Amino acid sequence: xxxxxxxxxxxxxxxxxxxxxxxxxxxxxxxxxxxxxxxxxxxxxxxxxxxxxxxxxxxxxxxxxxxxxxxxxxxxxxxxxxxxxxxxxxxxxxxxxxxxxxxxxxxxxxxxxxxxxxxxxxxxxxxxxxxxxxxxxxxxxxxxxxxxxxxxxxxxxxxxxxxxxxxxxxxxxxxxxxxxxxxxxxxxxxxxxxxxxxxxxxxxxx
Amino acid sequence: xxxxxxxxxxxxxxxxxxxxxxxxxxxxxxxxxxxxxxxxxxxxxxxxxxxxxxxxxxxxxxxxxxxxxxxxxxxxxxxxxxxxxxxxxxxxxxxxxxxxxxxxxxxxxxxxxxxxxxxxxxxxxxxxxxxxxxxxxxxxxxxxxxxxxxxxxxxxxxxxxxxxxxxxxxxxxxxxxxxxxxxxxxxxxxxxxxxxxxxxxxxxxx
DNA sequence: AACTAGTAAGACTGGTCTGTCTCTACCTGG
DNA sequence: CCAGGTAGAGACAGACCAGTCTTACTAGTT
Numbered sequence: 001x002x003x004x005x006x007x008x009x010x011x012x013x014x015x016x017x018x019x020x021x022x023x024x025x026x027x028x029x030x031x032x033x034x035x036x037x038x039x040x041x042x043x044x045x046x047x048x049x050x051x052x053x054x055x056x057x058x059x060x061x062x063x064x065x066x067x068x069x070x071x072x073x074x075x076x077x078x079x080x081x082x083x084x085x086x087x088x089x090x091x092x093x094x095x096x097x098x099x100x101x102x103x104x105x106x107x108x109x110x111x112x113x114x115x116x117x118x119x120x121x122x123x124x125x126x127x128x129x130x131x132x133x134x135x136x137x138x139x140x141x142x143x144x145x146x147x148x149x150x151x152x153x154x155x156x157x158x159x160x161x162x163x164x165x166x167x168x169x170x171x172x173x174x175x176x177x178x179x180x181x182x183x184x185x186x187x188x189x190x191x192x193x194x195x196x197x198x199x200x201x202x203x204x205x206x
Numbered sequence: 207x208x209x210x211x212x213x214x215x216x217x218x219x220x221x222x223x224x225x226x227x228x229x230x231x232x233x234x235x236x237x238x239x240x241x242x243x244x245x246x247x248x249x250x251x252x253x254x255x256x257x258x259x260x261x262x263x264x265x266x267x268x269x270x271x272x273x274x275x276x277x278x279x280x281x282x283x284x285x286x287x288x289x290x291x292x293x294x295x296x297x298x299x300x301x302x303x304x305x306x307x308x309x310x311x312x313x314x315x316x317x318x319x320x321x322x323x324x325x326x327x328x329x330x331x332x333x334x335x336x337x338x339x340x341x342x343x344x345x346x347x348x349x350x351x352x353x354x355x356x357x358x359x360x361x362x363x364x365x366x367x368x369x370x371x372x373x374x375x376x377x378x379x380x381x382x383x384x385x386x387x388x389x390x391x392x393x394x395x396x397x398x399x400x401x402x403x404x405x406x407x408x409x410x411x412x
Numbered sequence: 413a414a415c416t417a418g419t420a421a422g423a424c425t426g427g428t429c430t431g432t433c434t435c436t437a438c439c440t441g442g
Numbered sequence: 443c444c445a446g447g448t449a450g451a452g453a454c455a456g457a458c459c460a461g462t463c464t465t466a467c468t469a470g471t472t
Contacts, residue, residue, distance in 0.1 A: 025449075047431080056449085057449065057452080058451085059451090059452095060448075068431090125335065128389060128390070129247075129327065132246070133389055142390050145390055146390075169392060169394075170398040173387050173398055175383070177384075177386070178383075180334075180335075181379050183339055185348065189375070192376040199405045199409070200405075231418085252459060263419065263422085265420085266418080273460080
């Protein structure tokens with residue numbers, strides 16, 4: 001889990017001109033990997049395409065990532081940061097004032113997300129189903145999905161709801177189901193899930 | 207293209223015209239395809255493995271199926287018959303007496319299914335996410351998912367529920383979400399979805 | 413007996429894949 | 443200036459892929 005992504009001096013900003021070599025190569029690889037893996041999954045993206053799109057030599061790629069799977073693990077971590085935390089949870093917290101509103105706002109954020117022409121579904125679900133739950137990448141995806149549930153559980157606790165872990169598991173069913181429905185083309189899936197989510201909140205009060 | 211799962215020694219005797227070889231070869235291919243595609247997806251299963259496991263020559267394979275994708279389409283149709291209709295819908299109808307009970311029984315059937323050690327999730331969701339909604343196989347998967355929704359809608363109409371199509375779409379979110387959760391390892395996902403499903407029924411009465 | 417049709421076995425084509433390795437150029441620290 | 447590390451470019455290995463084609467065998471029909 002801590003193999004590739006943390007080897008990058010991630011939070012540290014890259015020096016624009018100086019030491020353009022190392023950090024730039026890794027950052028370019030990660031940026032391209034995010035773009036390709038999130039939109040097309042793992043198996044459809046080859047190492048040759050990755051290095052060509054990042055303008056990186058193959059030896060450079062394998063110097064920084066011991067294998068393609070290591071890069072996928074780094075991508076999953078990046079996805080957790082950029083998508084789960086920044087795009088969904090933080091945005092939902094920003095949109096609502098009370099924890100209950102913030103919970104329900106998740107499905108408003110989903111609504112905007114579903115409408116994007118480059119809607120790419122949930123990478124954790126995609127990779128879990130693509131590789132299977134026994135594969136290391138599938139296991140890692142399960143871990144990141146559990147982290148999403150953790151965010152929901154935290155909001156449930158802030159809202160004072162009963163049995164927050166059960167609540168989060170039921171809530172997560174609505175999130176995942178609506179994502180699949182959106183992939184099928186149902187643009188109202190977020191509204192349908194939000195309605196059921198409101199009933200769920202109601203039944204977890206007191 | 208007749209049923210292949212129980213066709214190992216062939217249930218219906220082959221007509222004289224169909225020289226035993228022909229039908230047997232197709233049935234063996236379909237049986238192996240069902241086994242491999244449902245458990246490992248499309249891309250992980252190669253034509254060479256398919257023909258080896260079916261004891262069929264490569265030329266025979268391509269005489270009956272113009273391409274691997276054509277075999278996957280045949281598999282999806284078979285999956286609709288064997289899994290959607292026979293294993294889920296018919297079984298749920300058998301377990302309940304009223305349409306409402308039959309609807310809720312879907313998640314009881316799911317509970318038994320989730321507990322199987324060879325639980326393989328939903329092939330339509332798997333292939334939709336594996337190939338993407340624009341790919342012919344993804345589009346076919348979307349069609350078969352719509353058929354599932356049609357079964358739910360029929361039960362909703364029998365139960366006299368309001369807005370049966372909306373009901374079926376919301377219900378399907380619960381089905382798909384619980385399947386993903388079961389893939390992650392939550393063996394109570396069917397119970398959680400069933401609880402929310404009961405509330406959904408309640409709100410569609412009258 | 414000859415013909416036909418379907419079969420198994422497998423070589424083969426042209427392409428893909430991950431990962432290793434070589435070669436050369438550059439930049440930086442000492 | 444020079445040594446060491448990193449960079450890009452790309453050849454190469456070994457395996458796999460979908461799909462075509464050849465060969466030889468078998469069984470039913472005429």
